[in-house]
Amino acid sequence: MDLFDLLIQILAVISLALGALAIVLGALGLVRLGDVYQRMHGAGIVDTGGAGLVLFGLLLLSPDWTVAVRVLLIGALLVFTSPTATHAIARAAGLAGVKPVLARAPRRASAGNAAEEKS
Amino acid sequence: MIEHTLLSVVLVALAIAVGLACIRAMLGPTAFDRVLAVNSIGTVAVLAIAVHGFWAGRPEFLDIAILYALLNFVGTIAVLKFFRFGSLGERAPHFDDPEN
16 A cells, blocks of 8 residues: 555656646747747647646645545546637637738748649 | 645746746737737646645645636637627627628
8 A cells, every 4th residue: 555655646746747847848839939820739738738737646646535526627627628718719810810820931842732733 | 745845846837837928928919829828827827726725735725726717718718709799798790691
């Protein structure tokens, strides 16, 4: 039983550390990327990887089953609401006429395009 | 003991993430960048409340985190609908237009 508790603690520590790393990297992507649609990738890392790992670590650290139920409730709520909010932002940006950056750039002459232009 | 230290580290990481998202919310060229940044700040705030509850040894803070998660979602959807239609409650004039 002691070994089991130690294993749970180690797993919780690893999960919390990876979650903190994912949150910082996602927020960095939110600043550094160049477009609304690209920045959504950073926000998605914060919403899925960061929140999932941190909440999983808290679930392993929870001392009581009521606390565990609340942590699971927060996780379920974030799982359902944050993709919906991101989808709504993307759809609103698309309907408002925000063009992705790569669509404005000149098209690269890849092999497939060159073959299409010749035929 | 090591969990307490690590929870402090996670709180610092969440604070850094809120700072970076604030930078994007101030710089963002379009309104949707700002909404995205504010949504991320809300998610990070939910996590920060939950982690602080465990850090302080008072898991009652998780109820506040649940409430804040609900508020964050409703607020984001409300702001987006206001951008789109210019109103929150009444029927928008181009509501029946199939293009929208």
